[in-house]
Amino acid sequence: MADERIIVALDVRTLAEAKALVDQLGDSIIFYKVGMELFYAVGPQIITYLKSKKKKIFLDLKLHDIPNTVAEGLISLMKLGVDIFNVHASGGFTMLNRAAQRVKEEAAKMGIEPPKLIAITVLTSVNADDWAKLGMQMPLEEQVVRLAKMVKEAGLDGVVASPKEAAKIRQACGKDFMIVTPGVRPAGASADDQSRIATPAQALRNGASQLVIGRPIYKADDPRAAAKKILAEIAVVD
Numbered sequence: 031m032a033d034e035r036i037i038v039a040l041d042v043r044t045l046a047e048a049k050a051l052v053d054q055l056g057d058s059i060i061f062y063k064v065g066m067e068l069f070y071a072v073g074p075q076i077i078t079y080l081k082s083k084k085k086k087i088f089l090d091l092k093l094h095d096i097p098n099t100v101a102e103g104l105i106s107l108m109k110l111g112v113d114i115f116n117v118h119a120s121g122g123f124t125m126l127n128r129a130a131q132r133v134k135e136e137a138a139k140m141g142i143e144p145p146k147l148i149a150i151t152v153l154t155s156v157n158a159d160d161w162a163k164l165g166m167q168m169p170l171e172e173q174v175v176r177l178a179k180m181v182k183e184a185g186l187d188g189v190v191a192s193p194k195e196a197a198k199i200r201q202a203c204g205k206d207f208m209i210v211t212p213g214v215r216p217a218g219a220s221a222d223d224q225s226r227i228a229t230p231a232q233a234l235r236n237g238a239s240q241l242v243i244g245r246p247i248y249k250a251d252d253p254r255a256a257a258k259k260i261l262a263e264i265a266v267v268d
């Protein structure tokens with residue numbers, strides 16, 4: 031059975047490219063992330079396609095708006111039938127809490143399990159300089175943990191954070207809390223625009239529940255071989 035801890039980011043702009051990558055990766059990958067680049071270009075047909083292939087879907091649109099707009103936006107997205115979706119934690123406790131409640135309420139009406147709702151803490155691209163320029167007083171890592179605790183208290187299922195913060199979040203939020211980490215790079219791979227990175231095995235050892243990996247797979251000369259190498263690396267980590 032494919033390892034659901036790896037979520038491949040389908041960061042391409044056309045349905046044809048997305049289909050080609052999913053075909054190439056075959057049974058080795060079950061979970062895909064659809065983000066702004068692809069969803070804004072092709073819309074819900076990518077969700078329909080992935081579902082027809084029996085794939086799981088993380089719809090990464092990072093909603094960030096007032097509570098009513100976010101909650102009702104999530105309900106529209108939920109109707110597409112995704113497995114995970116997300117909002118920005120910096121939208122605040124009221125927004126997060128309303129979103130979590132509305133998703134559960136609507137799922138009950140629909141007679142379905144609610145999709146997992148998770149929140150972005152601090153983007154994995156943000157570095158120390160960006161952080162200082164934002165005028166933040168608290169060290170970045172402390173802020174991530176603080177946001178994770180707030181997300182949990184608001185009733186969401188987990189967070190998106192970097193693998194660097196995963197251990198502290200796990201300690202603060204417990205074993206059942208989802209910690210989804212982008213910013214994952216096999217040893218020696220380019221960091222690209224990511225700042226707070228770790229290898230796949232290290233991310234899991236730090237407490238991540240799932241890893242989002244894009245360019246190290248889809249930009250590889252042989253994406254299937256790149257995915258298989260990562261799967262072999264994590265196979266020895268519980």
Ligand SMILES: O=c1ccn([C@@H]2O[C@H](COP(=O)(O)O)[C@@H](O)[C@H]2O)c(=O)[nH]1
Nearest residue numbers: 039065152153154212213242243244245
């Ligand atoms: O903090 C965040 C939140 C989301 N992402 C997304 O994950 C992938 C990472 O892709 P790579 O090519 O492996 O860097 C991408 O779709 C981002 O939008 C993130 O990187 N950091």
